[in-house]
C-alpha cells in the first residue's frame with residue numbers, strides 16, 4: 001500500500017522543507033517535489049493543501065498511569081481555592097458513589113486563594129467516612145483524610161495533624177491508590193492514547209513501572225501494543241537487581257511499539273514543594289535545602305550493576321546539589337563519551353560550572369520547557385536571582401530531548417514548544433522572555449522533540465525524522481508555525497499518522 005502526500009510544507013531532514021512524500025506500508029519511501037513523488041506508483045493521493053507536516057512528537061518523559069488517573073480520576077489542577085477543591089471532590093463523588101477510595105491529583109498551593117497546603121481538616125469536612133488521597137501537582141506531596149489514616153500503617157515521621165505526607169512518607173498511601181486492576185490500567189492506557197494521538201504524539205516514554213507492578217504492567221502493555229497505535233517505552237524505577245533481571249528477560253513481541261528502556265532513579269524532589277536538593281538553603285525558606293531521596297551508596301551500587309550489564313540509567317535531579325551528585329557518581333562509572341547514554345531528567349537549577357561538567361561528560365538532558373510556565377514565577381524566590389539566571393539552561397545543555405512530565409504539566413506539545421521558544425507563560429509574560437538567551441529556535445525545539453527523544457530510546461535510526469527509510473509517524477497542523485511561531489498556543493493537530501496509518505483525524509480537518 002502506497003500513499004502519496006502532496007502539496008505540503010513538510011519539515012524534512014537537516015531542517016529543510018519538501019513538498020511531498022511517499023509512504024509505503026509503515027515506512028517513508030521517498031521525499032521530494034510533487035512531480036518527483038507523483039512520478040512513482042501510488043495507491044492513494046492526499047492533497048495537504050499547503051499544510052505543515054512534522055515528524056510526530058515523542059515525549060521523552062511522562063507518566064501514563066498518572067495521566068490516565070487525571071483523565072479518569074479527580075483532576076484538581078484547575079482549582080483556585082480550598083473550597084473549589086472540596087466542590088470538585090464532592091461532585092466527582094456524586095457521580096461515582098460506589099468508589100471505595102477517592103483519589104485526586106493536581107492541587108498546587110501557590111495557585112490557591114488561601115496560599116496554603118491542602119490539609120486533612122479540609123477533606124474531613126466534606127466526606128469523613130471515605131478514604132481520600134489527594135496528590136499535589138508535583139506528586140511528591142499528598143494530603144490524606146482521617147479515614148485513610150485509620151486504614152494505613154503510618155510512617156513514623158508522618159504528621160497526623162496536617163495529614164500531609166512528603167516523599168517517602170507517601171509510599172504507604174500511594175500503594176493503596178495504585179493497587180489497580182488490569183482493567184483499570186488498560187482503560188487508562190486507552191484514554192491516554194486517544195488523548196495523545198489527538199495532540200500529534202505517537203511515542204511516549206513513560207515512568208510507571210515499579211517493583212510491585214512491573215509484571216502486571218508488562219502484560220497489559222504487551223497486549224495493548226498489538227494495536228500498533230502508539231509507541232511505548234518504559235523508564236522503570238526498579239532498584240532490586242533480581243527484579244531488574246526478571247524484567248529484562250521479559251521480551252516484548254513488538255519492540256517498535258513496546259520497549260523496556262532505562263532504569264529510572266530519583267535523586268531529589270521538586271522545586272514547588274521545596275524538596276529539590278540545593279547546595280545552599282532555599283532563599284525563601286532558609287530552614288531547608290531540600291531532600292536527597294536515594295543514598296549515595298545505594299545509587300553507586302545500582303550504577304555499578306548498570307555498567308556491568310550495559311544498561312541505560314536516567315535520574316530525576318532538579319536542584320543543583322542533586323545534579324552535582326548525579327554527575328559525580330556517573331563520572332566514576334561511565335565510559336568516555338557516555339555510550340550507555342546515561343541521562344538526567346529535569347536538570348533545572350544549574351550554574352555555569354555544572355553545565356560545563358554536564359557537557360564534558362556528554363550526559364543526556366531530558367528536559368521539560370513547559371515547566372517554565374509555572375516555575376518562572378517562583379524560581380527567583382526559591383533560589384535567588386543569581387542562581388536563577390543560569391537555570392533552565394536548555395540552549396546550553398547537550399543532547400536535549402523534550403517531554404512534559406505529564407500529568408505534572410499538560411502533555412500538549414504546542415504549549416511545550418511555546419515555553420521552549422519564548423520562555424513566557426501562556427499570557428505571554430514576561431514580555432521579552434525569562435532568561436531569553438536560553439531559548440531554543442523552533443527548528444531546534446522540534447528536532448529535540450523528535451530526533452532527540454528517539455536518541456534517548458536508541459531509535460534515532462528509525463524514528464524522529466521525515467526521511468527515506470524512517471517509520472512513517474507524522475503530524476499535520478492547521479497553521480504555519482514556521483511563518484509565525486507566536487501562533488503555537490492556538491495551533492491544532494489536523495491528523496496524526498503512526499506506522500503509516502492515520503490514527504487520528506480531526507473532524508472536518510483534512
Ligand SMILES: [Zn+2]
Nearest residue numbers: 061062207405
Ligand atoms: Zn516524572
